[in-house]
Amino acid sequence: MLPVDLPGTVRDALLAPLVDHHCHGVRRDDLGRAQFEVLITEGGAPAPPGTTHFDTPFGAAVRRWCAPLLDLEPHAPPAVYLARRSELGPAEANTRLLRGAGVVAFLVDTAQDTAQDTAQDTDARNTRLHGGDTLTAAEMGRLGGAAADEIVRIERIEQDVAETAQIAVDYLDGVAAELSARAARAVGLKTAIACRAGLGFDPARPSRGAVIAAANRRLADPKQPLADEVLLRHLLWSAVDVARERGLPLQVHAGAVDVPLGPHLADPARLAGFVGALQPLGVPVILLHCYPYHRQAAYLAGLHPHVYVDVGLALPHTAAAAARVMDELLELAPFHKLLFSSHCRGVAESAYLGALYYRHALARALGARLTLGEWSTADAARIAHMIGSGNARRVYRL
């Protein structure tokens, strides 16, 4: 199963169950080809006429690695793959793929689990991706044969509060109260501020006066997704307060994400000021995804004792080229700061491929170090265990 020969203890450590510390619920409904194609691409638009989103690294990986899990030959044509997937039914396909990932616990960003999400999320791409029926955290666990815990997406909380608060003071109290209430049932908090304002925001906590003024503007049109930087920073610092109080880590989505003015604005390097401000507070910051700025993220993880890093989405989406991405992450990051996530969403294939390419990529990195005599076998096995689950258990207190 692994692409390189490794000593037994190292192989065992790689194949041991993973903690997938950041994923989304996947669709529970039967998916037509057009829907499936849109769900496996970042952009949310159909492929141009005469082309297909299966002609991507991720699409080729679905045909190569997921097809056999559905009893097909490797490299099955897209139409054959999707016909078989429908024939099995989404519950069976999801079960095979989620179990195939070999995960012991899913930590699920449940932003799209609530019913109102479908109707009210005005972000067109999210609606396309997540507007359908997605599995809850509990269902992800049940189908995947794993435990499941919740990660609270703070921008989702804010949206709920904005739509019900009458005056600015209610809004402020509501954000704090709701964050606290939701965090009580969760193992971590997550911000997608990168998609709204980039990561180069003023790292200081905004003044109460500025927040009140911005909240008054916000409440005049609360259906819009939050874009005001003052309120985004207020929300983030409120989340930091809750995280500190409850000993929870804060996930920060970074790297090439849907930032309208450019992915460079989501370079985690831009987060250095905010990360520095958090160091005395002891709140762990987990940089998610980060590609193609994962070297910068690894640098921050080495510089600060409270910073962690993964390349989540990058591994299944770079697919056959994932080994280099993983190896670049390993250039600077301390071994106790690396985490695994599939960043899965939309389709269960992403959970399976996330785990598969993580194992393949790390296997090749470990194999190269063992061949060169750089690491001992015992260290390689120990480090594989740390990255696959040990670090996540420690930082999330699982």
Add this chain to the structure above:
Amino acid sequence: MLPVDLPGTVRDALLAPLVDHHCHGVRRDDLGRAQFEVLITEGGAPAPPGTTHFDTPFGAAVRRWCAPLLDLEPHAPPAVYLARRSELGPAEANTRLLRGAGVVAFLVDTAQDTAQDTAQDTDARNTRLHGGDTLTAAEMGRLGGAAADEIVRIERIEQDVAETAQIAVDYLDGVAAELSARAARAVGLKTAIACRAGLGFDPARPSRGAVIAAANRRLADPKQPLADEVLLRHLLWSAVDVARERGLPLQVHAGAVDVPLGPHLADPARLAGFVGALQPLGVPVILLHCYPYHRQAAYLAGLHPHVYVDVGLALPHTAAAAARVMDELLELAPFHKLLFSSHCRGVAESAYLGALYYRHALARALGARLTLGEWSTADAARIAHMIGSGNARRVYRL
């Protein structure tokens, strides 16, 4: 000829004639050593005393791969290489090198084909590089045994108009009319705005009032290369209008180019806002070169249905290290969005090495995927064909 063993169909697909969708005319005159050295480097300055531009990846590649085409041993010393090149004469050398590239069609940026270019182009580097006698598109085709089509460099058009217009309204009409007239004979348009203003310009179309005001300033000193951002944006949007009307793609030079304030300003990530604004218009945008920001470009190509990408100049200039650059491009880019270009200019060696390193690099990428079982042989052959010529035929309607 290829550096890895591949199944016959894949090898054939790699060795099939290429569409070189972005190149420049090369020099037709006999070149002395000083001239040749300046033409093979980016900076346009002679090498420091005691050193030579042959001591670069590109220079080593000339000695390794071009020397045998001129009947010399591989790794011939620079003086021997240039003596033999002169002995054969530039027409014969150009013919051997251009034909050796195995190209079926050259799409040529003809900015420097017009006679006034030599006298009037005040950009010192361009003068050094292109001030001599360069082959026209038709000559590139004739010597290279290939078809040849024209790509219109819009900043060249603007220069011609600025030097003849009397008043601002003439300038505006002239830009539109000249772009339209030149586009009628071309297969695409190209902007070098990255070299003038970077790629972080305001993506909105400038107002007519602002354009008129800027044009009045421009006409007071029209011999200068255009640097005003309002007029550059006006020119770009005028080109978009023409491209949309005629169904032509727009090439955008990106990546490490001669941006006085720094190559990071030409990071294609900064173009995200402009690219987003063009999506509803359906004008294909082709990001040229992009290195070392090709991962960002590949991300945009995956995000947007109208964005295409190549790493043109990077392959012959990274030479022996080209395989990794190509493989990084393949990490995220959809296979139907990748194009080949040599970005050749100055010397025909760049056309030959561009094609050679493209084939070598893709061969290694395909070989690795086949060895790992990631792609099927049929897919590998199909994808090689798409990148080498199929995608270009589709997007340029050749």
Add this chain to the structure above:
Amino acid sequence: MLPVDLPGTVRDALLAPLVDHHCHGVRRDDLGRAQFEVLITEGGAPAPPGTTHFDTPFGAAVRRWCAPLLDLEPHAPPAVYLARRSELGPAEANTRLLRGAGVVAFLVDTAQDTAQDTAQDTDARNTRLHGGDTLTAAEMGRLGGAAADEIVRIERIEQDVAETAQIAVDYLDGVAAELSARAARAVGLKTAIACRAGLGFDPARPSRGAVIAAANRRLADPKQPLADEVLLRHLLWSAVDVARERGLPLQVHAGAVDVPLGPHLADPARLAGFVGALQPLGVPVILLHCYPYHRQAAYLAGLHPHVYVDVGLALPHTAAAAARVMDELLELAPFHKLLFSSHCRGVAESAYLGALYYRHALARALGARLTLGEWSTADAARIAHMIGSGNARRVYRL
């Protein structure tokens, strides 16, 4: 000793003594585990509870490669390694490690050699790293069996002047005089402006009026490390004057360094304007470290005849992954523009590992090019010699 088989001449060139053109003095005192751990990490903070800075690429490399030099088995546990190091005593350990590096000349940034440094340097991290007893340049040479020369850190000079000058004019005269006096005994100047203000500063020389005004503010609180951009630029241009006068190169620290607002601000691409302004003056500019922006630095080295580049710190800190970093540097950089430095500091292990991973990484790069037939054996040997010592001898006039 090298990780690949190479022809004898190439191996000999790689194993020949190196010029380490940028390093710091290492500690002469016996180091406890807590001290050692802090010295081998970038951040200067202890590892989080339950973790160790030995679980980093650098830490693993110490156990792998330095342990045998202290008569231990490879991969010795950290406690065993440090016990043996203490047993031998720091003088013996330093001697073995510095001699093991195979260096013929150390060019040492002596900023922390002066006694007042310990008391007065208010930069917390530098105090942690360098507050103890560090070897002088002469001692580095003596222990390492090599010549030793001094590189003048200009920000250190400024601090000394600011603390003694009474009025702004004294300050200006003092900076110029002290730079000139120190440069008379040195082989180069170095700026760490990246750590203070990033590299995107205004490249123009500041006006005398602006400098006087800023100097007056500065003298009101001279104990603070200089952060004012006008004075930093004044200092830098004063250093350029001295460098020009004396024919010395100017080292510029770049890349992921301790820039509070983010490593992207130390991207050498941002230095393009300043580098361009220096081209007519003929002062060599040497970009140090640069990672993860070394491709941008290599591009500048190819563009400008006076720009040189190394990846100093990146090789020992990426350790088992250093080969790719080196190979990325080789993508564009002219062979006559590449230098070796260990960037060693704190512990002599960094000098040894810097040289070791430089040789390993370059060996693999050369081996790959020879296997592919890209370079001749003679060229490979010649280029190894240039990078290892020849280029440094030329640019520093050793």
